[in-house]
Amino acid sequence: MLAKAVLYPEYVQTFARLGSRFSIVSPEISAAGVSNLDTLLQPYINVEPGRGRELRTFELQQASITDSRYLDGLSVVLDAAETGSLQIGTPVLFRGVEVGTITGFYLGAMSDRVHVALRISKKYQHLVRNNSVFWLASGYNLQFGLTGGVIKSGTFQQFIRGGIAFATPPTIPLAPKATPNKHFLLNPEEPKDWKTWGHRHSRAINFRVFLRARQCRALFFSAL
Structure with missing residues (x-):
């Protein structure tokens, strides 16, 4: 048309x-x-x-109302089996904070998957690393076990539109920052231990900074 x-x-x-x-x-x-x-x-x-x-x-x-916030952000692509409840404007979350949005969808070259285009805010694009993990973050998730049912609630916006969340496993050294248009797999469920990744990450960074400071002082004194 x-x-x-x-x-x-x-x-x-x-x-x-x-x-x-x-x-x-x-x-x-x-x-x-x-x-x-x-x-x-x-x-x-x-x-x-x-x-x-x-x-x-x-x-x-x-x-979508979020377009202007992400115009100069980082573009990445998620590979998924289908779009499901996702739509343009669906939020991308990092520890519950909206840091990006879905900007579009298109079929893969063999039409065997859907590519989900994301835009991450420039302020938060350093959070996306080559080993980052993305998953579907639904508003409510009901799980049953031996002790009964467990309901995990998300944000109201997730309940209305769903969402995509991501986190980065800690490594030493840190994995490189993701380059524009890098592809990631969209997982149907969250990793079991992802909430502990940030703490390990911080300790690794602090240790490296401390080690470098010790090395710098050693070089300085040996020069005297």
Whole structure:
């Protein structure tokens, strides 16, 4: 489907360029309430300027309220069997804090899997390492054992839209930072001991810093 839009002459040089992003802004319900309330009757198109050559044809994308927070963030891709309840705008969580969002979906080359595109905020992109583990984080999980049922509750936003969580196993030295568009596997369940990873991580970092300080002092005194 093709749609024709008209820009005012004074904006053509700014927005009719390669790299400009045209997206539909729609109302969205989240834990904070209803956003983009002015679009309830009719959505509108948001445009973000590009810096490339002059262009007249663009692909219209679906926007979410989190887009502007992640424009300059790190893009990574998760490989999954299906999209399930995931959708554009679904949050990406690190220890319960939203640090990213889902920006799109596309089929793999053999159509045997779904690639889930994520954008991680620039502020938190250092948390994504080559050995990071991603998993589905549902709002509520009911487990039964010998002692009865256990209900683990997530955030209200997870309950409404689901979510993706990730963590990084501790290693010495730390695994390299993930490069743009790196692929990870989306696991259906969380690792059993992931909540302890951060503590081990911190101790490893502190030990390395202390060791380096001792080595620096030894070199300094031997030079005297």
